[in-house]
Amino acid sequence: MGTERAGGAACDALSWLDDVERERQAAGLRRELRPRGVADPLIDLASNDYLGLVRHPRVLAGAMDALNRWGSGATGSRLVTGTTSDHEMLERELAEFVGAESGLVFASGYAANLGAVTALSGRGSLIVSDAGCHASLVDACRLSRARVVVAPHTDVESVARALSERTEERALVLTDSVFSADGDLAPLLELHRVCREHRAVLLVDEAHAIGVRGRGGRGLVEEVGLAGAPDIVVTATLSKSLASQGGVVLGSAKVRAHLVDAARTFIFDTGLAPAAVGAARAALSVLIREPERVTAVLDRARKLARITGSDEPSSAVVPVILGDPDVALAAATACRERGLHVGCFRPPSVPYGTSRLRLTARATIDADEMSRIESILSEVLSDRMVAAPA
């Protein structure tokens, strides 16, 4: 009976959730979790496994080996028991790969962004952030206690203006290199020039660029010739091209040392699980040995863009903008019913009126798969053209 009373009270306090849910339902913005089955026959155009490495035997062996040597968990925070020699090797290998002086691994890309941004800003400093930055950078701004200016998407002039008009001594400019919703690129060279001119640090999130852009997948910073620049800090996830979990901050040794002392998501979070470290190391070594996977991703993205009539892609991300969230959801459902798993992005992940299918290319899509993809997408999208309101 006590339990019942306790349950009833909790229900009452949360009754506002019913209204919120009704509003979401009416706006076509409710989300549903759909667990995948192990033997799921769907063709994957939704995941971030860009290089097709998530079941690669060497990657699985790397995870297993680390699991056997270190056990199932990191056992503590990085500064206590959560740093193994494998963590440090991964950090060195990733830094060497992108041409940075050093690296620091976090439990996720989200944590890497929160940790790097908050430790490199703070009260009395300025952050200028691109309007298209990933949610983790947006949240990092909110946590930072810095003054935050959101610059219009890829608008370098606005960034320069915000930097030049500032009264704060310290400034940090944030951008994704490949933007996650549209797959477009940041004007990194121009941003870096403006940062140099105004003594600002440039933080670049390369989550969608590692394994996709740059020589052998070294990222867009490398591609534009800025690898190793001391005033650039790169963040990345290990969960996309590197087929694992975790995140990393890559930059100068001075930045790394500061993050070890000051990044709260590094200090207070449990270290990355050894199996994830082992998988990421193995995936990186496959990527280095098989750079043809990198060219294959962009090739598959171009084919997807041709099928859907989308703009020439700059990354693995191919957006098919449908506008209305219900239309986008219906199209994604129709694809699924025909055996194709596509992403469906609706607000707040993307601006209102730009709900979309989000296709992600994978290096391992073969000709057979591509022709099945073509027939499914053509059918679903032509249906949509007929059904969509004028």
Ligand code: PMP
């Ligand atoms: N940055 C970008 C641009 C991302 O797309 C993501 C993940 N989707 C993250 C950061 C967060 O990385 P993680 O999933 O490893 O937390």
